[in-house]
Amino acid sequence: MLQRKAMAQLEFWKHNKTKQALLISGARQVGKTYLIRKFAKKHYKQNVEFNLVEDAALRDSLKKASSARDLMFRMSVASSIQLVPGKTLIFIDEVQECPEILTFIKFLVDEGDYDFILSGSMLGVELENIHSYPVGYLAQVVLYPLDFEEFCWANGLSEEALAVARSSFEERTPLPDYLHERLTGLFHRYLLVGGMPDAITAFIASNSIDQVRIVQDDIMTFYSHDISKYAPKSRRLVIKNIFDLIPSELSSQNRRFKLSSIENIKRYSQVQEEFLWLTKANVALAAYNIHAPISPLLISENHKLFKLFLSDVGLLTSRYPKEPLLSILEGKPSVNLGGIYENFVMQELLTHGFAPRYYSKRKIGEIDFVVEGKDGSITALEVKSGREYKSHAALNNALAVKEYDIAQAYVFAETNIERAQRVTYFPVYLVAFLSND
Numbered sequence: 001m002l003q004r005k006a007m008a009q010l011e012f013w014k015h016n017k018t019k020q021a022l023l024i025s026g027a028r029q030v031g032k033t034y035l036i037r038k039f040a041k042k043h044y045k046q047n048v049e050f051n052l053v054e055d056a057a058l059r060d061s062l063k064k065a066s067s068a069r070d071l072m073f074r075m076s077v078a079s080s081i082q083l084v085p086g087k088t089l090i091f092i093d094e095v096q097e098c099p100e101i102l103t104f105i106k107f108l109v110d111e112g113d114y115d116f117i118l119s120g121s122m123l124g125v126e127l128e129n130i131h132s133y134p135v136g137y138l139a140q141v142v143l144y145p146l147d148f149e150e151f152c153w154a155n156g157l158s159e160e161a162l163a164v165a166r167s168s169f170e171e172r173t174p175l176p177d178y179l180h181e182r183l184t185g186l187f188h189r190y191l192l193v194g195g196m197p198d199a200i201t202a203f204i205a206s207n208s209i210d211q212v213r214i215v216q217d218d219i220m221t222f223y224s225h226d227i228s229k230y231a232p233k234s235r236r237l238v239i240k241n242i243f244d245l246i247p248s249e250l251s252s253q254n255r256r257f258k259l260s261s262i263e264n265i266k267r268y269s270q271v272q273e274e275f276l277w278l279t280k281a282n283v284a285l286a287a288y289n290i291h292a293p294i295s296p297l298l299i300s301e302n303h304k305l306f307k308l309f310l311s312d313v314g315l316l317t318s319r320y321p322k323e324p325l326l327s328i329l330e331g332k333p334s335v336n337l338g339g340i341y342e343n344f345v346m347q348e349l350l351t352h353g354f355a356p357r358y359y360s361k362r363k364i365g366e367i368d369f370v371v372e373g374k375d376g377s378i379t380a381l382e383v384k385s386g387r388e389y390k391s392h393a394a395l396n397n398a399l400a401v402k403e404y405d406i407a408q409a410y411v412f413a414e415t416n417i418e419r420a421q422r423v424t425y426f427p428v429y430l431v432a433f434l435s436n437d
Contacts, residue, residue, distance in 0.1 A: 003154070005147075010024075010035070010036070011039070013139050019109045019112060020139045021116035021118060022115075023119070023138050023141070024140075025120060025121075025124065026282055027121060027283050028222050028283075030143050030195075031146075036117055040091060044087065046083075046089070048080065048090055048091070049091045050090070050091070051093045052097035053093075053094040054094075059097050061074050062074055067104065075090065088114050090115070095118045095120040096120040097120075118138075121226065122226060142282075144311075144351045147195060147432060148431075148432040151195060155189075155204070172419055175417065180427065191317055191344060194312040196216070196312055199219075212314070219315060227240050231277055232277075239278060242262060245262070248261075256305060256307055257308045283311050288306045289301070289357065290358070293378050293398060293404045294378070295376040295377075295378055295405050297355070297357055309343045328340065331414050338384075341384075344428065349369065353436035354372075365397055365398075367394050369382075374436060377407040379409070379410060383413075385413075386414075389413030395423065409422050409423045413428060
C-alpha cells in the first residue's frame, strides 16, 4: 500500500471546507482514483463512485442534465446504494468526459446534502470552455507521481532514517556514510522506476525492470491515446511529434527544446498552442527561460525559450534502450545523464511548490534552475551528473553580478554535503527536502 502526502490535503478539505466540492487533477495513472477510494473508505459511511469512461450509459445520461436538480436526480437513479444526506460522498471520476457537471456543482454543494469529489486526467485542456466555472465552490488538488521521499517510504526506508537525512540537509552537515549509500542506491533506482504508482508496485513485487517497463510502456500508450482523443484534430500530429521528441531534446548539451527539431516549424508562434496543450494535460513539464534572476521571476519569463520534461523520470528512462540502464543504476559519469537528473529535479521542485525556470545569457552561461521562495528569495540550482560537479562557471558568474537577487546557490550532484564559500553541494536526492510550502 503506497503512502501519499496528498492524503493530508484531502483530509484538510474534509475538516475545513464550507460549501466546496474537491477537484483532483493530474496526469493519467498518477494514482488519483486509488487515493480518493482510500480516503472515502476511511472518512465516509457511504460512498458512491461514478466513472464516466467505463459507464457510457451514465455518461450520456449526465450529459443530458438540464439543471443541478436534474443532475442530482439522474445520479440518484444510477447509484447502486441509497444516498443518505450528510453521510454520503459522491465521487465522479473522469469528469473531463462531461465537464458541464462543474457548471452545476456549485448549486449541489450549496444545498449541503452530500460531499462531492471530482477527478480527471485531462482537466487542464477539457475544462477551459465550460459555461460557468464554480469559482469559490471548488477546492483543487494537483496530484503528481510519487516523489522521491514517497518512493523511499514504499521501499521500507524508516522515518528515522529520513529524519536524519532531513536534519543533515537543514544543518548543511554530511550524511552518515551508510545512509548516504542507501539513499544513493534508492535514487538511482528511482531514476529507472519513477513515481508512477503501478510502476513502483511492479518494482516492489517483482524486483525486475522488465515488469516495470511493461507498465511504463502501457502508460506511454495511454498518453498517446489521450493526444489522439482529446487534442484538437488539426494539432494532434504536431503534439505527438513534440511529445516523442522530449527524450532526445533532453539528451542535447543544453537541454533546451529546439524548434528546428519539429518538421516544417520555424517560429514558436506556429506551435505555441501545441506546447501549452502538453503542459496543461500534465504529461509534460516546462521550465521557461528568464531574462535575469531577479524577483519577481514571473515578469522575467521568456516563453519562446524553454526546457521540456516528461511528467515522470521513470517514463523518460523507459524510452532508453536497456543497454545504458546499468550505467544509470550505478551513476556512471561516462554516460550523459544530465537530462535524466534534471528531469528528476524538475519533478521534485514542481511537486514541492516551486515554479522552476532556468537562466541563460551569453556572458554568464546557463544555470539549470532558478526558483523563487514565497518571500521572494532567489535560489540558483545547478544539477551535475558527473565527477566535475565543482566546475560551474555560469553559477560563479551569476553570483558575481551584484544586481542579481541570488540568495542561495546549490549544486546537486553525486556527492555528500559540502560547503565552499557561497555554494553548497548536496546529493541529488536531497532536492526532495527543498520545499516552498
